[in-house]
Amino acid sequence: MKTINLILIGFGNIGKGFSTVLLQKEKFLAELGYKFNVRAICEWNGSIIDNDSNGINLNEVLELAKNKKFNEHKNFSKKTAKDVLEEVDADIALELTPGNIRTGEPGLSNIINALNSGKHVVTSNKSPIALKFNEIMELAKRHNKKILYEATVAGAIPLFNLCRETLQINTINNIYGIFNGTTNYILTKMTDEGTDFNTALKEAQELGYAERDASYDLNGYDTAVKVVIAANALIGRKINFSDVKISGITGITEEAIKLAKEHNYVIKLIGDCNKSEVSLRLIRKDSPLNIGGSLNAVMIDTDIAKDITIIGRGAGAIETSSSIFSDILKIAKEI
Numbered sequence: 368m369k370t371i372n373l374i375l376i377g378f379g380n381i382g383k384g385f386s387t388v389l390l391q392k393e394k395f396l397a398e399l400g401y402k403f404n405v406r407a408i409c410e411w412n413g414s415i416i417d418n419d420s421n422g423i424n425l426n427e428v429l430e431l432a433k434n435k436k437f438n439e440h441k442n443f444s445k446k447t448a449k450d451v452l453e454e455v456d457a458d459i460a461l462e463l464t465p466g467n468i469r470t471g472e473p474g475l476s477n478i479i480n481a482l483n484s485g486k487h488v489v490t491s492n493k494s495p496i497a498l499k500f501n502e503i504m505e506l507a508k509r510h511n512k513k514i515l516y517e518a519t520v521a522g523a524i525p526l527f528n529l530c531r532e533t534l535q536i537n538t539i540n541n542i543y544g545i546f547n548g549t550t551n552y553i554l555t556k557m558t559d560e561g562t563d564f565n566t567a568l569k570e571a572q573e574l575g576y577a578e579r580d581a582s583y584d585l586n587g588y589d590t591a592v593k594v595v596i597a598a599n600a601l602i603g604r605k606i607n608f609s610d611v612k613i614s615g616i617t618g619i620t621e622e623a624i625k626l627a628k629e630h631n632y633v634i635k636l637i638g639d640c641n642k643s644e645v646s647l648r649l650i651r652k653d654s655p656l657n658i659g660g661s662l663n664a665v666m667i668d669t670d671i672a673k674d675i676t677i678i679g680r681g682a683g684a685i686e687t688s689s690s691i692f693s694d695i696l697k698i699a700k701e702i
């Protein structure tokens with residue numbers, strides 16, 4: 368049995384979702400030959416570190432976190448993620464904090480510190496990857512470590528793995544599609560049920576689809592960040608966030624949606640890697656991109672396989688863990 372030691376940075380939705388799946392799949396992972404030990408969990412105000420190298424009892428931490436008592440754990444101390452990355456021996460650091468698109472922090476520093484301390488990194492945090500893609504990749508290469516980020520674009524959809532492994536022989540001409548569940552939910556509600564914008568937004572927030580700050584979704588920034596990552600990682604375009612022409616969904620009118628419908632079209636917020644653009648576009652009703660609710664749909668335009676569309680959950684703590692595990696298992700195989 369191979370033991371893989373992990374450090375979790377950020378114990379919010381994704382940190383807890385990942386831990387829940389780790390507990391649920393423990394037996395299956397053992398059958399694959401792996402035991403994953405969580406050696407430390409870092410939050411902004413301190414960290415829990417195991418002191419016997421056997422791994423933290425995740426059931427106990429999940430229960431404490433549910434009752435907002437994370438810092439009452441017997442092994443809690445004021446140590447920061449930086450301290451933990453320097454002090455604790457681990458194979459992979461999971462960077463799962465919220466992203467700030469202007470600074471990339473706190474994730475950017477966490478990723479840099481993790482690589483500098485000799486750890487591989489798996490992250491769901493889009494901002495640092497979009498902001499400093501080339502710098503982070505170069506740093507990882509210099510340290511001979513991996514940084515994988517399947518969960519950053521379209522949550523549970525295995526975009527990077529599919530393109531890099533299964534579609535290896537193909538040249539990818541473009542990647543475009545629906546990368547944001549909140550805006551797709553709102554547009555679907557407005558199209559299918561005639562719901563007005565504000566009511567649809569309120570529903571999306573009540574259902575927990577929206578990011579902390581809904582404007583990030585609505586103004587197209589969230590989609591733009593994903594466009595930057597996919598463009599750099601998969602079609603070799605060295606673009607930054609500031610290169611993306613961004614318009615969101617706030618200007619959409621009920622009349623435009625109605626008119627589109629009358630002509631057999633729907634209006635969708637589309638991110639386009641080749642054009643470095645996020646914009647509302649008319650999509651034919653029979654297009655594979657005409658998907659409803661909070662789903663994401665990504666179109667991969669290739670030279671050999673031609674068009675491939677993948678549809679799935681773009682968010683959700685449990686769903687997104689599927690992508691995080693694919694990255695972790697990829698690294699675990701190579702350790």
Ligand SMILES: NC(=O)c1ccc[n+]([C@@H]2O[C@H](COP(=O)([O-])OP(=O)(O)OC[C@H]3O[C@@H](n4cnc5c(N)ncnc54)[C@H](OP(=O)(O)O)[C@@H]3O)[C@@H](O)[C@H]2O)c1
Binds near residue numbers: 380412448463682
């Ligand atoms: N939720 C999804 O479905 C989804 C899907 C794909 C990608 N993502 C991305 O994954 C990341 C995590 O998402 P989430 O939904 O889990 O966010 P979240 O619920 O806000 O959790 C983030 C956690 O990180 C903690 N944190 C904040 N600053 C920190 C610091 N400096 N050091 C250590 N921990 C810190 C937060 O603590 P406090 O709450 O006390 O501030 C919180 O517990 C984000 O970047 C998000 O964009 C999320």
